[in-house]
Amino acid sequence: MTDTLAENRSDPSAPQPEHHVAPVGPRRNRYGTHLFLIVMAVLWLIPLLWTIYTSLRTKADTDKHGTFSIAHSLTLSNYTTAWSQGSFATALKNSAIIVIPTVLITLFLASLMAFAVSRFSWKFNITLLILFTAGNLLPPQVLATPVFEMYRLIHLPYTVSDSGSVLNTYWGVIAIIVAFQLGFCTFVMSNYMKALPSELTEAALVDGAGVWMMYYKIIMPLCRPALAALGTLEVIWVYNEYFWPLLLITSGDRLPVTTAINNLQGEFLNNYNLIAAGATITLIPTLIIYFALQRQFVAGLTLGGTKG
Amino acid sequence: MSDNPTSVTVAPQTSQSLAPPAKRRRRLQRLTKRDKIVLGFMVGIPVLVELVLIWLPTVASVGLSFTKWNGLALGDIKSNGVGNYSYIFQNYPPFWPAVRHNILWLLFLAVIATPLGLLIAVLLDQRIRGSRIYQTVFFVPVMLSLALVGIIWELMYSPAQGFLDSVIGLFDHSKDAGQPGAIDWLGDPNINIWAALIAATWKHVGYIMILYLAGLKGVDPALKEAAAIDGANERQIFFRVVFPAMRPINIVVVVVTIIESLRAFDIVWIFNKGTNGLELMSALVVQNLIGEGQAIGIGSALAVVLLVVSLVPIVIYLTRTFGKDKQP
Numbered sequence: 058m059t060d061t062l063a064e065n066r067s068d069p070s071a072p073q074p075e076h077h078v079a080p081v082g083p084r085r086n087r088y089g090t091h092l093f094l095i096v097m098a099v100l101w102l103i104p105l106l107w108t109i110y111t112s113l114r115t116k117a118d119t120d121k122h123g124t125f126s127i128a129h130s131l132t133l134s135n136y137t138t139a140w141s142q143g144s145f146a147t148a149l150k151n152s153a154i155i156v157i158p159t160v161l162i163t164l165f166l167a168s169l170m171a172f173a174v175s176r177f178s179w180k181f182n183i184t185l186l187i188l189f190t191a192g193n194l195l196p197p198q199v200l201a202t203p204v205f206e207m208y209r210l211i212h213l214p215y216t217v218s219d220s221g222s223v224l225n226t227y228w229g230v231i232a233i234i235v236a237f238q239l240g241f242c243t244f245v246m247s248n249y250m251k252a253l254p255s256e257l258t259e260a261a262l263v264d265g266a267g268v269w270m271m272y273y274k275i276i277m278p279l280c281r282p283a284l285a286a287l288g289t290l291e292v293i294w295v296y297n298e299y300f301w302p303l304l305l306i307t308s309g310d311r312l313p314v315t316t317a318i319n320n321l322q323g324e325f326l327n328n329y330n331l332i333a334a335g336a337t338i339t340l341i342p343t344l345i346i347y348f349a350l351q352r353q354f355v356a357g358l359t360l361g362g363t364k365g
Numbered sequence: 366m367s368d369n370p371t372s373v374t375v376a377p378q379t380s381q382s383l384a385p386p387a388k389r390r391r392r393l394q395r396l397t398k399r400d401k402i403v404l405g406f407m408v409g410i411p412v413l414v415e416l417v418l419i420w421l422p423t424v425a426s427v428g429l430s431f432t433k434w435n436g437l438a439l440g441d442i443k444s445n446g447v448g449n450y451s452y453i454f455q456n457y458p459p460f461w462p463a464v465r466h467n468i469l470w471l472l473f474l475a476v477i478a479t480p481l482g483l484l485i486a487v488l489l490d491q492r493i494r495g496s497r498i499y500q501t502v503f504f505v506p507v508m509l510s511l512a513l514v515g516i517i518w519e520l521m522y523s524p525a526q527g528f529l530d531s532v533i534g535l536f537d538h539s540k541d542a543g544q545p546g547a548i549d550w551l552g553d554p555n556i557n558i559w560a561a562l563i564a565a566t567w568k569h570v571g572y573i574m575i576l577y578l579a580g581l582k583g584v585d586p587a588l589k590e591a592a593a594i595d596g597a598n599e600r601q602i603f604f605r606v607v608f609p610a611m612r613p614i615n616i617v618v619v620v621v622t623i624i625e626s627l628r629a630f631d632i633v634w635i636f637n638k639g640t641n642g643l644e645l646m647s648a649l650v651v652q653n654l655i656g657e658g659q660a661i662g663i664g665s666a667l668a669v670v671l672l673v674v675s676l677v678p679i680v681i682y683l684t685r686t687f688g689k690d691k692q693p
């Protein structure tokens with residue numbers, strides 16, 4: 058790269074830079090940049106603001122004054138109606154029932170796997186990591202049909218599952234989401250663990266500590282930052298999961314909130330104000346997590362991407 | 366992004382070699398029998414989960430694609446040779462539109478959304494005033510599920526009281542929202558795919574932005590200074606020094622963009638279940654599974670087509686990430 062630049066400099070026909078640019082810090086006026094960013098930011102905010110604005114108006118107000126009018130009365134009544142008619146209490150509870158075990162199990166299994174492949178040499182280390190990572194990248198629809206049929210054909214006693222199979226159970230949904238998220242988490246965790254000095258476990262082994270002690274007492278405490286970042290990311294991803302509950306859960310009162318919003322249109326009969334209120338309710342948990350744990354979330358997203 | 370399957374669940378990669386020198390690592394022979402058993406469980410349980418729930422169904426999809434089955438008893442499965450494939454390629458009306466839409470989805474993200482995310486990241490990386498606020502604004506859609514993105518854009522596009530038609534109504538009252546002349550953005554099969562693409566872009570740009578912001582911070586400032594001293598202008602510095610230096614992130618972004626466009630499902634399913642101008646491969650698979658009249662063989666053949674196409678970026682990504690390790 059420097060060669061090319063050096064050639065450019067010695068070649069009189071090459072375009073000469075108009076002026077020397079200092080590598081850091083603003084030197085030119087940035088009105089153009091600001092204008093562009095402001096326009097883009099406004100465009101990006103419109104859908105959110107429109108949703109919130111619609112949710113605060115009544116259908117009567119919109120019908121009377123037109124959609125684009127200034128609201129003559131703002132109200133929270135859409136929220137109370139949407140909350141009860143859309144059974145949001147149940148849907149949010151279902152989300153919690155799915156999200157909490159999924160994230161805990163995923164992080165636990167991924168940390169076990171990452172520990173084993175990052176601290177010890179196995180013949181099939183790379184093969185297994187490839188298998189995990191590739192599995193994580195597949196479109197879920199590729200395996201949707203066999204998963205659905207497999208769940209349908211596994212018979213469970215009716216005391217365990219009222220459908221008599223794995224279909225329509227929380228555990229069925231949890232299992233498949235865990236399997237899908239496992240690849241990503243293992244990959245990130247194993248990269249993180251590899252960066253820890255090998256002397257840590259060497260010393261422990263000399264002292265006669267077993268493998269489990271190494272994992273539990275030495276490696277895991279050092280992985281807290283990675284677990285926090287990954288955990289935050291996974292909570293939001295699993296909360297946002299739409300497809301698997303849509304496919305595997307048949308009774309509406311068991312749907313988590315992200316999948317249940319699909320039914321809002323039908324239930325609220327094109328009352329857009331109610332739909333907007335429902336959408337805003339769904340949005341709130343995500344925003345709370347985001348603003349509370351913003352740094353963790355961004356760290357999680359870029360965890361594997363910035364290293365090395 | 367499983368966006369979920371939305372979310373985007375693509376593993377950001379690292380350029381760092383995954384296998385540290387072997388001598389630094391513990392040999393298994395030095396472990397006690399008990400330790401070996403513990404390790405066996407540590408690897409065995411996650412591998413079992415992955416094999417039974419991901420890879421066994423994937424292989425089963427391939428198997429089922431050569432059969433005819435109504436999805437009831439296992440005994441009803443009958444061999445159908447390549448019949449499902451010739452049917453979807455020749456006689457299944459939504460197949461080619463779905464292929465076109467998936468390609469369009471990829472092109473739109475690759476040509477518009479991804480470069481836009483890169484541009485915004487580059488602008489925000491210049492220590493601009495209010496950078497944090499801009500980042501938050503572009504990032505909020507990344508947090509939302511694709512399903513919610515679909516609902517939010519439905520409110521934007523609705524001909525009854527949507528934002529877009531209301532804006533148009535300011536200029537032409539006959540096309541105002543609620544008027545019979547209002548444009549039905551999601552109902553018109555000629556334009557609804559573009560409406561869906563804009564909704565997808567709304568989320569995709571922020572994700573690309575955040576990946577590149579991290580990538581730009583990782584570029585050694587000395588490289589930029591050296592290029593500036595050599596007389597390179599800002600544009601040259603970016604395209605010849607900074608962008609090539611972000612190669613690991615660039616690969617992640619390419620893979621994210623391809624995989625996202627193959628996984629696209631939630632938004633069109635929210636809009637109209639992937640019909641009438643919004644056909645996508647993933648939606649066709651699901652229509653054949655839970656729609657009326659289950660056609661498992663046909664759905665599986667569609668899934669296999671999707672699998673084969675997906676394997677291209679997956680293999681490229683894996684060879685880039687793990688390929689080096691095989692060399693000594």
